Amino acid sequence: MNFSYWEIKSWLTNVDFTIVGSGIVGLNCALHLKNQFPKAKILVLEKGMLPQGASTKNAGFACFGSLSEILDDLKTHSTDEVLKLVEKRVKGLKLLRKTLGDQAINFQQLGGYELFSENDTKLFESCLSHKKTINKLLKPIFRDDVFSVKDNIFNFNKIKEDYIFNQFEGQIDTGKMMEALLQKVQSQGIKILNNIAVENFSEDSNFIKIKTNQFEFSSSKLFIATNGFASLLLQEQVMPARAQVLITKPIDNLNIKGTFHLDKGYYYFRNIDNRILLGGGRNLDFKTEETSKFGETEIIQNKLEDLLKTTILPNETFEIDYRWSGIMGVGSKKRAIVKQVSNHVFCGVRLGGMGVAIGSLVGQELAQLLD
Numbered sequence: 629m630n631f632s633y634w635e636i637k638s639w640l641t642n643v644d645f646t647i648v649g650s651g652i653v654g655l656n657c658a659l660h661l662k663n664q665f666p667k668a669k670i671l672v673l674e675k676g677m678l679p680q681g682a683s684t685k686n687a688g689f690a691c692f693g694s695l696s697e698i699l700d701d702l703k704t705h706s707t708d709e710v711l712k713l714v715e716k717r718v719k720g721l722k723l724l725r726k727t728l729g730d731q732a733i734n735f736q737q738l739g740g741y742e743l744f745s746e747n748d749t750k751l752f753e754s755c756l757s758h759k760k761t762i763n764k765l766l767k768p769i770f771r772d773d774v775f776s777v778k779d780n781i782f783n784f785n786k787i788k789e790d791y792i793f794n795q796f797e798g799q800i801d802t803g804k805m806m807e808a809l810l811q812k813v814q815s816q817g818i819k820i821l822n823n824i825a826v827e828n829f830s831e832d833s834n835f836i837k838i839k840t841n842q843f844e845f846s847s848s849k850l851f852i853a854t855n856g857f858a859s860l861l862l863q864e865q866v867m868p869a870r871a872q873v874l875i876t877k878p879i880d881n882l883n884i885k886g887t888f889h890l891d892k893g894y895y896y897f898r899n900i901d902n903r904i905l906l907g908g909g910r911n912l913d914f915k916t917e918e919t920s921k922f923g924e925t926e927i928i929q930n931k932l933e934d935l936l937k938t939t940i941l942p943n944e945t946f947e948i949d950y951r952w953s954g955i956m957g958v959g960s961k962k963r964a965i966v967k968q969v970s971n972h973v974f975c976g977v978r979l980g981g982m983g984v985a986i987g988s989l990v991g992q993e994l995a996q997l998l999d
């Protein structure tokens with residue numbers, strides 16, 4: 629099919645900024661570029677019919693690290709790095725809430741709970757013994773104790789009788805958040821083209837030539853926000869990591885409210901619309917889950933169902949309504965890569981399991997690389 633003169637003129641000529649990926653990072657980058665350069669022609673290219681990575685697939689935890697996660701991070705990162713990351717997650721969440729508003733994303737600060745399996749005494753005791761030190765470490769950021777101990781008020785089974793509670797943790801409605809973000813971007817005259825996969829690009833002294841699965845065109849600058857798919861376009865250290873999820877049908881009188889982390893965060897669940905959404909289990913089969921292909925596996929889905937039956941909803945009958953997966957981008961360091969790659973190319977990728985929290989900020993930082 630040939631494009632018409634009008635199509636070429638309105639959509640594909642004199643493009644100032646092209647963004648690859650319409651996830652939380654790409655869309656925030658687009659918004660900030662528009663803010664910095666109101667007259668710029670901005671085009672977002674997205675390979676999926678909807679955003680098709682992690683931003684519409686995640687669990688919607690507005691979190692900045694459970695106690696065991698922070699202790700774990702301290703083993704591989706300096707105290708300063710860990711603090712900076714927590715601070716970034718807090719700042720990012722503030723920015724997300726400011727950009728879209730609490731109502732639009734259904735933000736609720738119901739608190740977060742860390743649960744410990746009944747036979748995980750070592751981890752449980754280690755967390756208890758470090759609670760005070762970590763609270764002190766985080767005091768400058770939160771001005772109050774973050775972690776406290778709570779009884780098993782939700783009557784979960786096969787876990788230690790105490791939880792570690794985080795009063796600052798919240799949750800959002802992921803679908804509403806992405807809907808609001810897409811609307812905001814489009815209302816500012818930024819164009820999004822779906823079902824367009826960028827295959828490669830080449831750089832000239834003044835512009836970038838971009839080849840997609842449908843057409844070729846030129847842009848003054850290129851911003852790559854493809855997270856788990858980054859290694860297809862960039863030489864950066866980003867590995868894909870698939871994460872599987874399921875959700876129950878609505879359950880009458882469900883009293884579980886909040887966000888929950890189990891087994892060092894390898895499993896996570898929350899309430900949403902009288903349902904339980906549960907994800908995790910990558911640790912059962914890391915090798916298979918190191919993929920950018922969507923899909924569910926028996927070993928992980930069975931384990932998730934088993935956890936629902938034995939631990940989370942031991943006294944309820946429930947049915948599974950939907951199952952899905954999303955693709956994250958991870959690396960040896962828990963730090964996003966936000967940088968200028970070449971004269972006219974920039975990237976903001978590798979958000980791990982933290983993109984709800986840091987995605988808005990990473991998008992902003994990516995746009996600001998042009999200042």
Ligand SMILES: Cc1cc2nc3c(=O)[nH]c(=O)nc-3n(C[C@H](O)[C@H](O)[C@H](O)COP(=O)(O)OP(=O)(O)OC[C@H]3O[C@@H](n4cnc5c(N)ncnc54)[C@H](O)[C@@H]3O)c2cc1C
Pocket residue numbers: 648649650651652653654673674675676678679680681682683684685686687688689690691824825826827853854855856857860861870871872873907953954955956976977978979980981982983984985986987
């Ligand atoms: C199951 C699951 C649960 C999660 N839970 C949480 C949570 O509770 N809290 C939290 O903070 N984080 C969570 N995360 C992580 C969070 O969702 C991600 O970090 C965040 O969405 C990353 O945003 P992004 O914009 O960088 O990437 P993405 O949302 O993956 O966006 C990248 C986009 O680029 C597109 N793309 C890729 N390649 C191309 C190409 N060549 N051409 C065109 N388009 C392309 C993709 O289709 C995709 O839409 C979770 C992730 C998953 C998968």
